[in-house]
Structures are given as structure tokens and as C-alpha cells.
Amino acid sequence: MATGGGDNGGAAGDGEFYLRYYVGHKGKFGHEFLEFEFRPDGKLRYANNSNYKNDTMIRKEVFVSPSVLREARRIIQESDIMKEDDSNWPEPDRIGRQELEIVMGNEHISFTTSKIGSLVDVQSSKDPEGLRIFYYLVQDLKCFVFSLINLHFKIKPIQS
Amino acid sequence: MVAVAAMGRAAAADEEEDVEFVEYDQDDEDAMEEDGPAARALPVPHIVSPAVVRTRGRFAGRSPSILASSRDRFDSLTNDGDQGHGPQRSIEGWTILVSGVKEDVEEGDLHDVFSEFGRVKDLHLNLERRTGYAKGYALIEYESFEEAQAAIRAMNGNQLLTKTVYVDWAFSRGPIKNITSTRPPRPRSRTPPRRLAALTPY
Numbered sequence: 243m244a245t246g247g248g249d250n251g252g253a254a255g256d257g258e259f260y261l262r263y264y265v266g267h268k269g270k271f272g273h274e275f276l277e278f279e280f281r282p283d284g285k286l287r288y289a290n291n292s293n294y295k296n297d298t299m300i301r302k303e304v305f306v307s308p309s310v311l312r313e314a315r316r317i318i319q320e321s322d323i324m325k326e327d328d329s330n331w332p333e334p335d336r337i338g339r340q341e342l343e344i345v346m347g348n349e350h351i352s353f354t355t356s357k358i359g360s361l362v363d364v365q366s367s368k369d370p371e372g373l374r375i376f377y378y379l380v381q382d383l384k385c386f387v388f389s390l391i392n393l394h395f396k397i398k399p400i401q402s
Numbered sequence: 403m404v405a406v407a408a409m410g411r412a413a414a415a416d417e418e419e420d421v422e423f424v425e426y427d428q429d430d431e432d433a434m435e436e437d438g439p440a441a442r443a444l445p446v447p448h449i450v451s452p453a454v455v456r457t458r459g460r461f462a463g464r465s466p467s468i469l470a471s472s473r474d475r476f477d478s479l480t481n482d483g484d485q486g487h488g489p490q491r492s493i494e495g496w497t498i499l500v501s502g503v504k505e506d507v508e509e510g511d512l513h514d515v516f517s518e519f520g521r522v523k524d525l526h527l528n529l530e531r532r533t534g535y536a537k538g539y540a541l542i543e544y545e546s547f548e549e550a551q552a553a554i555r556a557m558n559g560n561q562l563l564t565k566t567v568y569v570d571w572a573f574s575r576g577p578i579k580n581i582t583s584t585r586p587p588r589p590r591s592r593t594p595p596r597r598l599a600a601l602t603p604y
Contacts, residue, residue: 260450262469279469282450283577287469287476301468303476305490308578309570313501313539328460343459345450352459381531389526389541394479394492394573 258282259315260345263383265357266291267338278387280306280314288391304394317386318344321379328353330369331376342380480575487579489550489571495523495543496550497572500557503527504565505535511563516542519556520549541572 259282266275271293278288284305291299318324324346331353334340338357344350353376358364364373392398468474479493489496500512509527516522524543527536544550550571558569 258450262467264467277467277469279467284574285577289468289476299468301474301476303478305480305574305577307489307499307571307574309499309501309568310572311578313499316501317537327458331460350450350457350459352457354460378530378532382528382537385528385531385537386539389528390572393497393524393526393541393543395477396493 257347258345262343264341302395317382323375323379324349326372331355331373486576488575490573490575495545496547497543498550499572500540500567500569502567503536503538503540504563507536512540516553519553520544
């Protein structure tokens with residue numbers, strides 16, 4: 243495996259770890275968004291507000307085991323997202339905004355971009371390689387978190 | 403920077419009033435400028451230690467995060483006062499994580515192997531979106547603690563289709579203890595102790 247993360251940024255390392263992802267927009271149904279974070283102590287927080295089908299916000303939290311945190315680290319590490327930069331990514335717009343914030347080892351990234359509809363948006367951007375990494379990583383992370391939330395609470399997270 | 407921060411506060415004020423936002427120190431500007439390229443980036447949230455130095459990313463504002471709220475109730479299955487060590491029961495059973503899963507493993511293979519320890523109530527073998535192969539982990543739910551524990555004991559560190567897998571509980575009753583940080587503290591840190599407040603459970 244590539245080890246670009248330094249001595250304490252490795253997938254199995256126990257250095258600092260924090261992850262937050264947000265996707266949302268403000269429209270005729272108000273502020274609709276999906277957001278989750280993994281905290282260093284293992285707390286996974288998940289919030290989802292979709293006013294279209296029901297007007298109550300879903301807010302869940304659960305502590306995950308160190309193994310689950312390690313798996314999240316591994317997914318991030320293997321994506322190489324920590325080597326990317328969002329300076330040439332599309333700016334957030336009225337359609338929506340995505341934010342990805344990660345602390346791993348001694349590195350902190352705080353990326354912001356618009357919503358990405360499909361790979362066509364990725365290809366036509368100014369940084370297709372970097373944006374593709376972001377695009378796939380976000381889907382893999384959402385998939386992981388949705389499974390955790392779904393299994394633990396037996397709710398079906400809404401795709402935002 | 404000050405103007406931007408003020409705009410941020412104004413935008414935040416438009417949001418729901420009962421939401422607390424991640425707080426950033428407003429008196430940190432010159433510390434950030436010393437970091438050069440990091441000056442444009444958002445400061446690290448207080449939830450991690452201030453020893454994290456290398457920051458990258460465009461400063462493009464930030465949505466007020468509901469996750470930082472300490473007042474809004476987040477649903478949880480943990481009984482208050484019962485936070486401690488050990489696995490946490492999920493609403494309908496006990497969930498385990500299998501990591502190190504081979505990329506060409508199929509759901510049926512996993513189901514067969516893990517059914518030896520009890521009825522598999524639910525199984526998520528998630529695929530990598532880019533390749534369509536298994537992402538490398540699976541989540542499995544059993545009805546009883548004993549079944550899940552038997553699966554962990556038998557399969558952790560064992561071979562699953564020629565690859566070593568690691569099996570553990572997915573959820574815990576409380577926070578991970580001993581959050582170790584091996585890095586030395588930031589040498590020129592002007593961090594008052596209150597900045598670590600976010601590290602304490604709430």
C-alpha cells in the first residue's frame with residue numbers, strides 16, 4: 243500500500259482522526275442536507291433533513307468500535323484524497339454544496355465543492371483526476387455510514 | 403479574515419437559532435498567517451488537538467454544522483449512565499464488522515461461513531463504486547450476543563477464502579478510551595486549555 247501519510251497517517255495507525263461530510267442545498271423545501279461525522283473518540287453522528295417526504299430531521303448518534311474507525315481510515319488512506327487539493331474544483335452554487343473535512347495523522351483537509359451529478363461533471367471539470375477521487379470516496383464513505391446507521395437503528399437513510 | 407469571519411457569523415445567524423456551531427477562535431489570525439498556505443484554510447475544529455498543522459483546502463465558507471450542537475438531541479440506543487466498555491446492542495441484534503475481506507468475495511460465501519455461528523439476520527457486503535468489487539469489509543447482524551461473539555472468536559485473524567480477516571464488534575457502549583496522540587505539542591502553541599473542551603464528552 244502507498245504510504246503517503248507519514249509515520250502516523252497510516253491506515254492502521256492510531257493517530258488523530260476526524261471525518262465530516264456534508265451535502266446540502268437550500269431550496270423551496272428549506273435547507274435539505276445530509277451530514278455525518280466520525281469523532282476521535284468513536285462517536286458517529288448522522289443528521290439528515292429532507293422536508294420533501296417528512297418534515298422531521300433525523301439525528302442519530304452511536305459510538306463505533308476502534309475497528310470501524312480503522313476501516314474508515316483505511317478507505318480514506320487508500321483513496322489518496324489527502325494528496326488532493328480543491329483549488330480547481332467547481333465552486334458551490336445554488337444547486338448545492340459538498341464539504342469534506344478530514345484530519346488524519348498531522349494533516350487536515352477541508353474541501354468544498356458543488357454537488358456532482360455524475361462522472362460527466364467530473365470529466366468536464368478542471369481537475370478530473372482529483373475530483374474523481376473525491377467523487378468515488380464520498381460514495382464509498384456514504385455507503386459505509388448508511389450501512390452502519392441502517393443496521394444499528396433500522397432506518398433507511400435518504401439519499402441526498 | 404475578520405470580514406470573512408463576520409460574514410460567516412451573519413450567515414450563521416440566519417440559520418435555526420437553536421443550533422450551536424463549531425466554534426473557531428477569532429484571535430488566531432496571526433498564528434494562521436505563520437502557516438503560509440494554510441492561512442486561507444479553515445482552522446481545525448476544536449474537536450481534535452491543535453497539534454494538527456498541515457491544513458489544505460479552499461476557504462469557501464462552511465455550513466453551520468448541526469453536528470456540533472450540544473443542545474439538540476441525537477437519538478441513541480445507549481442508556482444514559484450506561485456508557486462504558488464493551489459492545490453496544492443494535493436495535494434488533496448484535497452487529498459485527500469483518501475487515502480484510504477479499505475483493506472477489508461474494509455475499510453467498512460470507513453468508514455460508516458466518517451462518518455457522520447462528521442465523522445471519524442481516525449482511526451488508528458493500529461494493530467499491532469505482533470497480534464494483536467488494537470494498538473490503540462486511541457488516542453482519544446476529545440475533546444474540548452469543549452468536550456474534552462466537553463469530554468474532556472463531557473468525558478474527560482467521561482465513562476467509564485464503565485471506566486473513568479481522569472480526570470485531572461494530573458498536574461500543576461508550577467512547578474509545580486512551581485517545582493516544584504521539585505527536586509532540588505544537589512548539590509555539592498559544593493554546594489556552596479551553597480549546598480542548600470539545601474533546602470532552604457532552
